Amino acid sequence: DAGVTQSPTHLIKTRGQHVTLRCSPISGHKSVSWYQQVLGQGPQFIFQYYEKEERGRGNFPDRFSARQFPNYSSELNVNALLLGDSALYLCASSFPPPYNEQFFGPGTRLTVL
Amino acid sequence: DAKTTQPNSMESNEEEPVHLPCNHSTISGTDYIHWYRQLPSQGPEYVIHGLTSNVNNRMASLAIAEDRKSSTLILHRATLRDAAVYYCILRDVMGQGGSEKLVFGKGTKLTVNP
Numbered sequence: 001d002a003g004v005t006q007s008p009t010h011l012i013k014t015r016g017q018h019v020t021l022r023c024s025p026i027s028g029h030k031s032v033s034w035y036q037q038v039l040g041q042g043p044q045f046i047f048q049y050y051e052k053e054e055r056g057r058g059n060f061p062d063r064f065s066a067r068q069f070p071n072y073s074s075e076l077n078v079n080a081l082l083l084g085d086s087a088l089y090l091c092a093s094s095f096p097p098p099y100n101e102q103f104f105g106p107g108t109r110l111t112v113l
Numbered sequence: 114d115a116k117t118t119q120p121n122s123m124e125s126n127e128e129e130p131v132h133l134p135c136n137h138s139t140i141s142g143t144d145y146i147h148w149y150r151q152l153p154s155q156g157p158e159y160v161i162h163g164l165t166s167n168v169n170n171r172m173a174s175l176a177i178a179e180d181r182k183s184s185t186l187i188l189h190r191a192t193l194r195d196a197a198v199y200y201c202i203l204r205d206v207m208g209q210g211g212s213e214k215l216v217f218g219k220g221t222k223l224t225v226n227p
Contacts (some may be wrong), residue, residue: 033214041219043215056214100147102215104156107156
């Protein structure tokens with residue numbers, strides 16, 4: 001069975017540019033969450049989408065936005081990139097409770113120069 | 114968000130049991146305790162979760178203190194493949210409709226020696 005897939009694997013951008021990251025959840029999962037992981041830290045929650053609606057937002061600026069499509073795939077957009085946005089961006093999908101396990105993709109490594 | 118405290122690193126020998134501690138003194142009555150691990154160059158992977166009672170699965174066991182202010186993840190026989198960062202997380206459920214977020218700390222880096 002295919003797990004959570006993310007694209008691209010790696011990305012290099014310059015300050016001020018815009019980036020779009022993509023995530024395909026496991027078949028049957030309707031919830032997608034996005035996390036940012038800076039080197040040496042644990043992942044930090046950015047967004048959660050369930051049934052195409054935003055269900056949660058972490059403490060990130062408005063430069064970060066996301067959406068979920070009818071097929072439950074998702075995009076994370078970041079505008080006006082800063083050097084500090086360099087990180088591993090992780091996508092996770094899950095069934096709603098009572099199922100408790102979130103399945104993470106391998107991530108997209110974003111480098112901002 | 115409820116906080117957890119874990120040692121920065123631990124070391125173990127292959128084939129020996131490993132006990133990874135976690136303190137969560139501010140846990141609320143409805144917080145579930147989750148453990149995830151992250152192998153090098155991979156996304157986090159679910160290990161186990163529990164509420165009040167001790168739990169076992171094919172990967173590990175979770176021992177929860179009676180007052181729920183601490184827990185211990187137990188790997189019964191560590192292998193080299195268990196070398197990873199282990200995160201103890203209190204699940205934060207937001208609103209209705211099955212929403213939740215995971216609040217990760219820095220975790221415990223487990224080194225397994227051959």
